[in-house]
Amino acid sequence: GENVEQHPSTLSVQEGDSAVIKCTYSDSASNYFPWYKQELGKGPQLIIDIRSNVGEKKDQRIAVTLNKTAKHFSLHITETQPEDSAVYFCAASITGNQFYFGTGTSLTVIP
Amino acid sequence: NAGVTQTPKFQVLKTGQSMTLQCAQDMNHEYMSWYRQDPGMGLRLIHYSVGAGITDQGEVPNGYNVSRSTTEDFPLRLLSAAPSQTSVYFCASSYSIQIVKGYTFGSGTRLTVV
Numbered sequence: 583g584e585n586v587e588q589h590p591s592t593l594s595v596q597e598g599d600s601a602v603i604k605c606t607y608s609d610s611a612s613n614y615f616p617w618y619k620q621e622l623g624k625g626p627q628l629i630i631d632i633r634s635n636v637g638e639k640k641d642q643r644i645a646v647t648l649n650k651t652a653k654h655f656s657l658h659i660t661e662t663q664p665e666d667s668a669v670y671f672c673a674a675s676i677t678g679n680q681f682y683f684g685t686g687t688s689l690t691v692i693p
Numbered sequence: 694n695a696g697v698t699q700t701p702k703f704q705v706l707k708t709g710q711s712m713t714l715q716c717a718q719d720m721n722h723e724y725m726s727w728y729r730q731d732p733g734m735g736l737r738l739i740h741y742s743v744g745a746g747i748t749d750q751g752e753v754p755n756g757y758n759v760s761r762s763t764t765e766d767f768p769l770r771l772l773s774a775a776p777s778q779t780s781v782y783f784c785a786s787s788y789s790i791q792i793v794k795g796y797t798f799g800s801g802t803r804l805t806v807v
Contacts (some may be wrong), residue, residue, distance in 0.1 A: 583752070586735075588735075589797050602757055613793075614793045614794075616794075616796075618798075623800075623801075624800055625697075625783050625799050625800045626783070626796075626798045627787075627798070628795035631741070631794070636759075636782075645789070671735060671736065675715030676794055676796075677786070678724070678789075678790035678791070678792075679724065679741055679749075679790045680738050680741065680751060681736075681796070683728075683735035683736040683737075684735055685734060685735040
């Protein structure tokens with residue numbers, strides 16, 4: 583099956599700086615790549631997604647890029663704020679009935 | 694519109710006991726699933742359902758049963774709890790797998806098996 587690797591596992595940035603989280607996937611048939619934010623004690627929440635026919639997508643301070651050739655995709659958060667502190671998960675899917683998740687990145691934004 | 698509701702939020706079981714984790718959604722989603730979340734391992738799919746009366750196994754189904762008698766409810770049953778089933782369990786739903794989109798997750802059930 584699909585294997586999704588996520589790096590780094592922990593990331594600390596100063597408030598206002600940018601944060602980048604990277605994921606790689608193994609199955610070239612994967613065509614949908616969502617990112618989730620999980621705050622302490624809560625379930626993951628979808629923050630942005632990208633499909634394989636798109637190279638980049640932005641939503642305010644958040645952007646995702648996809649390189650199908652290299653089979654990797656990245657989450658970019660600009661102008662980070664303390665409320666961005668959370669665990670972020672990437673995922674990949676082929677058919678929609680199963681998502682394969684990365685192991686998560688714990689982001690800390692230092693005021 | 695409550696989204697995905699999971700109960701209970703916390704549970705402690707003794708080895709060998711059985712229990713049912715409840716999941717309900719009010720968004721008329723066709724697809725529902727159960728994931729477990731363990732430190733350093735991300736989220737792994739246990740079982741899923743693409744509609745009432747239809748269920749299938751995911752990546753880690755052993756020790757768990759599911760059924761889907763209505764569109765709204767998707768309970769997860771632990772038949773004989775083992776310490777290896779200590780985890781945080783999330784129920785997730787999606788409108789349809791025909792249009793692939795991200796899930797809506799519940800807030801989770803933290804299960805400890807002693």
